[in-house]
Amino acid sequence: MSTEKCFAKGSAAPGPVPKDRLRLYSMRFCPFAQRTILVLNVKGIKYDTVNINLTDKPDWFLEKNPLGLVPTLETPAGEVIYESLITCDYLDEAYPEKKLLPAPPFAKAQQKMMLEHFSKVALYIYKIPKGRMKDQDVSGLEAELKEMFTRLNEHLLKTKTKFLGGDAITMIDYMLWPFFERFEMAELHHFLDDTPELKKWTEHMLEDPAVKSILYSVDAHRGFFKGYAGGNPNYDYGLEEKTN
Ligand SMILES: N[C@@H](CCC(=O)N[C@@H](CS)C(=O)NCC(=O)O)C(=O)O
Numbered sequence: 001m002s003t004e005k006c007f008a009k010g011s012a013a014p015g016p017v018p019k020d021r022l023r024l025y026s027m028r029f030c031p032f033a034q035r036t037i038l039v040l041n042v043k044g045i046k047y048d049t050v051n052i053n054l055t056d057k058p059d060w061f062l063e064k065n066p067l068g069l070v071p072t073l074e075t076p077a078g079e080v081i082y083e084s085l086i087t088c089d090y091l092d093e094a095y096p097e098k099k100l101l102p103a104p105p106f107a108k109a110q111q112k113m114m115l116e117h118f119s120k121v122a123l124y125i126y127k128i129p130k131g132r133m134k135d136q137d138v139s140g141l142e143a144e145l146k147e148m149f150t151r152l153n154e155h156l157l158k159t160k161t162k163f164l165g166g167d168a169i170t171m172i173d174y175m176l177w178p179f180f181e182r183f184e185m186a187e188l189h190h191f192l193d194d195t196p197e198l199k200k201w202t203e204h205m206l207e208d209p210a211v212k213s214i215l216y217s218v219d220a221h222r223g224f225f226k227g228y229a230g231g232n233p234n235y236d237y238g239l240e241e242k243t244n
Pocket of ligand 1 (some may be wrong): 027029030031032033054068069070071082083084085
């Protein structure tokens with residue numbers, strides 16, 4: 001697509017998905033969409049991106065995904081796939097060249113169970129800073145987050161591996177990473193000082209080319225979050241001075 005700017009209600013629908021690529025409906029600051037982008041990029045899959053205004057969604061987007069959520073994928077055949085974990089599993093199966101999920105059924109199940117345990121991390125990056133902004137008591141949420149960090153740290157201590165699923169980066173790492181990218185924005189990154197193995201994991205993640213290539217600065221995350229937390233998200237944050 002020729003623009004990164006978001007499509008809102010009333011906008012003309014983009015044309016059909018070109019034959020040689022997939023299409024990702026996204027929002028530039030969505031951590032769930034970032035999961036799908038990481039998998040697309042790691043596998044070198046060609047795709048274009050259509051960003052959606054999530055407070056004023058186009059009808060044509062809601063027709064594709066009645067849940068109205070990004071990420072949503074569309075194939076040239078018009079097949080639509082949504083929910084971040086489902087899109088990533090789909091990509092891993094449809095583009096098997098560089099598998100991200102382990103082949104043995106038990107190892108695969110272990111990664112999925114781990115995600116069930118730790119997906120809640122998504123809540124804290126928004127709830128805690130929003131609560132702090134409103135002078136609410138967030139100590140309970142902070143304690144839950146610390147407990148989650150401790151469990152992840154214990155897992156890494158036990159496995160003695162660089163990444164969560166072994167010494168090579170795999171699906172579980174990419175599925176959790178987008179939330180960790182936002183901890184500094186949420187002023188929660190100092191919690192990692194008490195969980196050194198997990199901190200080392202974040203350092204290894206930051207060396208990964210796919211992670212590095214789509215990393216937003218803390219300032220960009222803060223800039224977007226300010227509008228989002230104030231009930232007025234600017235989905236085109238940072239594009240104002242850019243010519244598309
Ligand atoms: N369970 C979904 C969550 C995705 C999600 O919450 N996306 C947000 C943007 S970060 C969204 O589309 N929000 C629009 C809405 O809630 O109406 C997934 O894993 O894909």
